[in-house]
Amino acid sequence: MTDYIKYLLSPFILVLHAWGMALGGAYAWVGFAVLMWILCFDAFLKPSHHIRDTRYPWIYDAVITCTVLACFANIFFYAYLAGNGHFVGGAAQTGAFLGTVMIGFVIGAPPVHELFHREGLALRTLGRIGQCLVFDPWREITHVVTHHMHTATPTDPDYARRGDTVYGHFTRTFPGQWKESYHLEKMMWTKRGRKWYDLRNAWVFKVAYFSLFLAVLFSVGGLVGGGLACATLILGPRMQLEVFNYCNHYGLVSATPGRFKKHHTWNHLTPFTRILALEITNHAGHHDDSYKPFYELAPDEIGPKQPPFILCVIMAFIPPLFMMAMKPLLKDWDDHYANAQEREIAARENTRAGWDELNNDSSNLNSGAMALA
Amino acid sequence: MNDVRAQRNLAAEQICSVSVGDSNKDGFSVNRNDMLLKAALDQGIDYPHNCRVGVCGQCKTKLISGKVTPMVDLALSPLTNAEIESGYFLACQGKVRGNINIEIKLGQHHVVPEQQVAGRISLWKRLPGEVIELRIALETPFQYEAGQYGFLAESGSFVRRCFSFSDAPPAEAGVGATEVGFLIKRLPGGQFSEWLFKEDRTGLKMWLHGPYGVMGIDDADTSGICVAGGTGLAPVLSILEQRLSSSAHAKFVVIFGVKFANELFAMDKLAALQTRFPGRVRIIPIVSHEPENSTWQGARGLVTAPINEQLGVDFSSVAAFVCGGLPMVNAVEAKLIAMGMNPERIHADKFMPTG
Known part of the structure; x- marks a missing residue:
């Protein structure tokens, strides 16, 4: 039964964060502090290859459903408190804000992602509406259709090529996703012979529930509370998700779009990251069968691995550090995972990034790669 | 005893029968919630298909009765609206939810396995109408059927495009071609074709991935x-x-x-x-x-x-x-x-x- 209990960690942190915010003052930092402490502690743990108990899947589903609902409650609560001047002083305001940002990303986004991949109508609908928590009701369509179909190729807006910084990635990925969302939505209404404004179009539903979400947020928090809550969602789940995407396929190469192989993604398999991120960092399994629930994903023990999750996210904001960590890993990937065609693409990508040393067989970067992995 | 019966009933509920047209001979069974194409192929059934990811449309199947849930909105598939409204779905994207009756031609052809082969351009020739005749001498023989197509990519490039083979495949069964030919039209602004037309590319290394598509299957003596x-x-x-x-x-x-x-x-x-x-x-x-x-x-x-x-x-x-x-x-x-x-x-x- 311990497997089922593990996934209560996310709602537990949410409750702690809400409790801390309710108390105010220095307690507003509780959620943020606990979450960061767990992630930092996790960075020192060995990868876990444990397969989850799947005898009672409904328990997992109940937990993540409650987590999504609790995340809605949490953001409304934050908007209410922030809008009513509950947080006195910069420290309390900062703690509550940062906590809501990071918890929105680490705890709010994974169950939303999990649920919009589900097949059942109820859970999938909750996942779709849950996209309000990542401040983008269109995130699903470009993710499920484009990202999963074009993994590790530049035609996927979520993909970062070798040498790309996270800041450059932001400027490309958002416009790329918006363009792709429009293209896919247009394809759906055009093929069905509908006008763009037809009320049956999917985008109408998305606009409707997102507008309702914003209306509730601003009505409970006013202009200040609603605005701050939106800011936490934009800076947290919305932007950090792109940092996650930036890291998770960084520099990898697929020569056969639509034919995912397990080496087309990095994995982060430390125990608490797996639990908090609902196994999404167990990424090869997810791409291998994106309809497989998180508790059925088997970790890829021999697949490419990045440094611990929290370290990757932090390093991504310091490009020289991130590149320094990634180059040996990519060299190792080229030498041990890529097929012949992918190696040739990788070599050209190295040149494009100005990393010709990775194309040198005598490069001693490999030893570093093994150490980091 | 009741438990055993209950388990049997449950097992029976989890198995769905797939009947094909009016015939009983082509029927098979799948587990409830299995993807139809994958379940059929796992049983060795010659189900028409190619890409398996909802792009090529070769596994297009008509649902006569029963329930199949598409994994992605069918409007994003190669199916036309008329086909969707007529009950067509893609078997590679369709989860079987119960007993179903479908319309599909099974056993149409022997499926040629996917291959990823390198080669060098042996002929680059401009033809009228802004068309290039491209021939590639392959490092490894490549099997395909008449009417099929493959993806071409320059060595080191992400950019790849699909083109139909212009030669008949070798007559002997199981023998691959050592050279393949294509006719490629220049599309203004097209990344691949503009690159190809820019200069004589003879000798360049290319990658061929395929084959895909089914087009030329019919009785041999039919005019x-x-x-x-x-x-x-x-x-x-x-x-x-x-x-x-x-x-x-x-x-x-x-x-x-x-x-x-x-x-x-x-x-x-x-x-x-x-x-x-x-x-x-x-x-x-x-x-x-x-x-x-x-x-x-x-x-x-x-x-x-x-x-x-x-x-x-x-x-x-x-x-x-x-x-x-x-x-x-x-x-x-x-x-x-x-x-x-x-x-x-x-x-x-x-x-x-x-x-």
């Missing part, structure tokens, strides 16, 4: 009409050569359409087939935009124009092989059906130019 628009001629050439070689009797009419007379390309290849198989190939080049006052003496109009009684073909007994842009193929299909052709004998490859 046929081939209709090609532009570089849709490539698979037609492949099918034509293969069918002429494998039958001693089959005769073909080839309707080949381009916009202007000076854009007619690969006519030497068609003429060579005429010479090699005397009396069995008739060629009708047709131009749609040729100025009235030009010296062109041949047929004018769209490729549908020559499809009439004067063609001297018994439409009810021949097969058709049609390749070109979507509107062209749709128009040809409609005309052929209006002339009395059995829709099941029309083998079409509709392509969208991607350059």
Whole structure:
């Protein structure tokens, strides 16, 4: 039964964060502090290859459903408190804000992602509406259709090529996703012979529930509370998700779009990251069968691995550090995972990034790669 | 005892029967919630398919009764709205939710396994109509069937595009081609075709991934009409050569359409087939935009124009092989059906130019 209990960690942190915010003052930092402490502690743990108990899947589903609902409650609560001047002083305001940002990303986004991949109508609908928590009701369509179909190729807006910084990635990925969302939505209404404004179009539903979400947020928090809550969602789940995407396929190469192989993604398999991120960092399994629930994903023990999750996210904001960590890993990937065609693409990508040393067989970067992995 | 019975009932509920058309012989079973195509292939059933990821549309299946849930909105698939509304779905994207009855032709052909092969450009030749004839000498023999296509990519590049093979595959079963040919049209702004047209690329390393598509499958001795628009001629050439070689009797009419007379390309290849198989190939080049006052003496109009009684073909007994842009193929299909052709004998490859 311990497997089922593990996934209560996310709602537990949410409750702690809400409790801390309710108390105010220095307690507003509780959620943020606990979450960061767990992630930092996790960075020192060995990868876990444990397969989850799947005898009672409904328990997992109940937990993540409650987590999504609790995340809605949490953001409304934050908007209410922030809008009513509950947080006195910069420290309390900062703690509550940062906590809501990071918890929105680490705890709010994974169950939303999990649920919009589900097949059942109820859970999938909750996942779709849950996209309000990542401040983008269109995130699903470009993710499920484009990202999963074009993994590790530049035609996927979520993909970062070798040498790309996270800041450059932001400027490309958002416009790329918006363009792709429009293209896919247009394809759906055009093929069905509908006008763009037809009320049956999917985008109408998305606009409707997102507008309702914003209306509730601003009505409970006013202009200040609603605005701050939106800011936490934009800076947290919305932007950090792109940092996650930036890291998770960084520099990898697929020569056969639509034919995912397990080496087309990095994995982060430390125990608490797996639990908090609902196994999404167990990424090869997810791409291998994106309809497989998180508790059925088997970790890829021999697949490419990045440094611990929290370290990757932090390093991504310091490009020289991130590149320094990634180059040996990519060299190792080229030498041990890529097929012949992918190696040739990788070599050209190295040149494009100005990393010709990775194309040198005598490069001693490999030893570093093994150490980091 | 009750538990055992309950377990049996549960097991029975989890198994769904798949019946194919009115026949009982093609039926099979799958687990509830299994993806139809994967479940069929896992059982060794020759289910038409190619990409398996909802792109090629080869596993298009009609649902007669029962419930199948598509994993992605079918409007994002290659199916037309009319097909979706008629109950078609893609087997590779369809989860079986209960007992179903479907319409699909099983066992149409032996599926050639996917291959990823390197080679070097052995011929780069400009043809009229902004077409390049490209030939690639392969490092490893590559198996494919007439009418199929493969993805081409320059070594080191992410950019890849699909093109139909223009040669007939080797006649011996299980033997791969050591050289493959393509006819590639320049599409302004197209990443791949613009790169290819920029300069002579002879000697460059390329990668070929495939084969995909099913187009040329019909009875070997059946005569046929081939209709090609532009570089849709490539698979037609492949099918034509293969069918002429494998039958001693089959005769073909080839309707080949381009916009202007000076854009007619690969006519030497068609003429060579005429010479090699005397009396069995008739060629009708047709131009749609040729100025009235030009010296062109041949047929004018769209490729549908020559499809009439004067063609001297018994439409009810021949097969058709049609390749070109979507509107062209749709128009040809409609005309052929209006002339009395059995829709099941029309083998079409509709392509969208991607350059």
